Amino acid sequence: MGFDIEVDEFSGPLDLLCKLIETGQMEASRIRVSDLIATYAAYLSVEKAIPLGRVSEFISLTARLLLVKVRGLFPKGPAVVTDRGMFNPTEDFADEVLRAAILRYRPFRNASRVLAERLALRQRIFLRQPKEADQPLFDFGDLYSLAKLWWDLILAKDGAGPEGSVGPSEEMLGFEQSEPDAAQVERRMDEIVSSLRGKGPIPFRAILGERTGRRAVVVSLLALLELARLGILKLQQEGRFGELRFEIA
Amino acid sequence: MNFDSKSPEDRGSLESVLEAILISSSEPVTTEDMAKVLELPGKHILECLKALQDHYEVHHGFRLVRMGGGWQFASAPEEAEKVARFRESCGEQPLRLSRAALESLAVIAYKQPVTRGEIEEIRGVRSEKVVETLLRLGLIRVAGRRKGTGTPLLFRTTSSFLDSFNLESISDLPSLEDLQDVNIEEAQGDMDP
Numbered sequence: 001m002g003f004d005i006e007v008d009e010f011s012g013p014l015d016l017l018c019k020l021i022e023t024g025q026m027e028a029s030r031i032r033v034s035d036l037i038a039t040y041a042a043y044l045s046v047e048k049a050i051p052l053g054r055v056s057e058f059i060s061l062t063a064r065l066l067l068v069k070v071r072g073l074f075p076k077g078p079a080v081v082t083d084r085g086m087f088n089p090t091e092d093f094a095d096e097v098l099r100a101a102i103l104r105y106r107p108f109r110n111a112s113r114v115l116a117e118r119l120a121l122r123q124r125i126f127l128r129q130p131k132e133a134d135q136p137l138f139d140f141g142d143l144y145s146l147a148k149l150w151w152d153l154i155l156a157k158d159g160a161g162p163e164g165s166v167g168p169s170e171e172m173l174g175f176e177q178s179e180p181d182a183a184q185v186e187r188r189m190d191e192i193v194s195s196l197r198g199k200g201p202i203p204f205r206a207i208l209g210e211r212t213g214r215r216a217v218v219v220s221l222l223a224l225l226e227l228a229r230l231g232i233l234k235l236q237q238e239g240r241f242g243e244l245r246f247e248i249a
Numbered sequence: 250m251n252f253d254s255k256s257p258e259d260r261g262s263l264e265s266v267l268e269a270i271l272i273s274s275s276e277p278v279t280t281e282d283m284a285k286v287l288e289l290p291g292k293h294i295l296e297c298l299k300a301l302q303d304h305y306e307v308h309h310g311f312r313l314v315r316m317g318g319g320w321q322f323a324s325a326p327e328e329a330e331k332v333a334r335f336r337e338s339c340g341e342q343p344l345r346l347s348r349a350a351l352e353s354l355a356v357i358a359y360k361q362p363v364t365r366g367e368i369e370e371i372r373g374v375r376s377e378k379v380v381e382t383l384l385r386l387g388l389i390r391v392a393g394r395r396k397g398t399g400t401p402l403l404f405r406t407t408s409s410f411l412d413s414f415n416l417e418s419i420s421d422l423p424s425l426e427d428l429q430d431v432n433i434e435e436a437q438g439d440m441d442p
Contacts, residue, residue, distance in 0.1 A: 105371055107428035111355035112348065114423060115414055119351075122415040123343055124329040125314065126336060127321055128275045 018064045028069045033062060039240065046241050188223035193232060193248070201236055201245035263289070263297045264304075277319025317412050344386065344413055353379045354388060358410070359425055362392045362403035380404065388413060 020026040040058055044050060196202055208220055224246060227233040236245045266287065271278055280298065284291040298320055302313040314323045324332045333343065346354070353376050356368045368376045383389045384404075392405040406419065416422065 101373060103429070105373065107425040108352060108355045108359065108371055110428040111359060111422065111425070112351035114428070115351050115355055115358075116346075118414040118416070119344065119346065121326075122413060123333075124326040125312070125323040126329075126332045127323050129341075 018061055021065065021068050028072045031065065033066060036062065042240055184219050185222045185226065188219050189227055192223055192227060196246060196248050201247040203243045203245050207246060260297060263293065264301055267297055267301060271320060271322055277317040277321045279319040316415055317408065318417055349379050350382060354383060357389050357404050358406050358419055358422060361405045364395055364401040364403055366401055
């Protein structure tokens with residue numbers, strides 16, 4: 001079983017690839033969509049169960065990539081001189097789309113400023129607090145509140161046992177984990193280097209050992225990537241989707 | 250309750266009753282509710298509430314404020330820092346929202362009921378975590394599912410949202426048309442730390 005790592009900005013390598021191409025940091029012509037699809041098909045054959053959402057995400061991202069490639073096939077039309085200056089028809093289309101998106105986004109961006117001001121003003125006055133917070137109302141389909149209420153009831157029944165024994169994990173409730181700080185990553189880097197010294201290639205899972213919590217995995221991964229970037233570690237992967245192995249360079 | 254609006258004694262007596270009702274409640278009390286209980290016309294109640302509001306405007310550590318569709322006693326804004334320190338010492342954390350959270354909240358407030366996909370379409374970035382945070386904070390709630398492909402969840406703002414932003418109702422917010430004309434760079438400059 002592999003690890004699923006998601007960040008806010010990108011959802012997987014394909015999303016990052018699309019972003020690099022769309023921002024002009026990479027040439028679309030260098031990417032073979034057929035290779036991507038073949039790789040994904042191989043991935044599908046390895047994985048036993050894939051959520052439908054992830055398949056649709058792949059199709060959507062591949063379509064994005066194809067669109068960029070198709071656009072790249074068309075010659076950039078000659079610049080047209082109008083009363084408002086010089087325009088390129090292809091670029092104008094992209095500009096128009098961007099302008100429409102900004103126009104649609106702008107009032108909400110400004111509304112968030114209004115909300116920020118109102119929140120700041122509101123936070124200058126304090127009200128009497130009710131003794132117990134009211135349970136939030138939930139409508140039909142509000143599984144989130146229902147699940148929260150359910151967990152609260154279980155916790156109450158079990159007398160709020162030891163931390164983590166019962167109840168939803170932070171991840172389930174959507175609590176954002178704090179970012180692992182640099183000191184933690186540096187400490188982990190030292191640990192990894194000392195544990196790998198004098199040994200052959202070690203798989204990622206073995207490096208993790210007992211540390212299988214979300215935070216530990218993220219910190220370990222960051223430490224390994226940083227060590228590889230600094231040239232202290234070598235990364236090896238035996239074949240497509242094979243386990244990553246690390247050793248001192 | 251017999252009441253002569255021209256009699257200072259009656260007015261003083263009504264103000265006293267209103268103060269007692271308001272201080273006993275931790276929720277906003279509507280003019281209508283007070284009028285109903287005291288069996289008096291709403292306009293007399295409103296006159297006295299406004300008089301009380303003026304009375305507490307100076308030389309007091311609290312104010313009579315109108316919020317959440319009713320009236321409530323609240324601490325004076327001049328004492329905000331000290332009260333905030335006190336509340337924090339009691340373990341209460343002020344509501345802190347990131348720019349992404351405020352933007353998502355704005356989209357939900359204006360477009361409700363709205364799906365996460367629609368929020369993301371407007372903002373141009375994924376908003377899954379932000380929506381989860383807003384749900385956790387009780388500022389939005391799930392309000393059913395949209396019919397159609399995937400039947401995505403619909404989100405609405407809550408009464409807690411109105412209270413947190415001192416709104417009587419969503420209609421207190423400026424219209425999107427008015428907000429379209431505001432200079433976006435100016436707004437960003439004001440909000441960025």
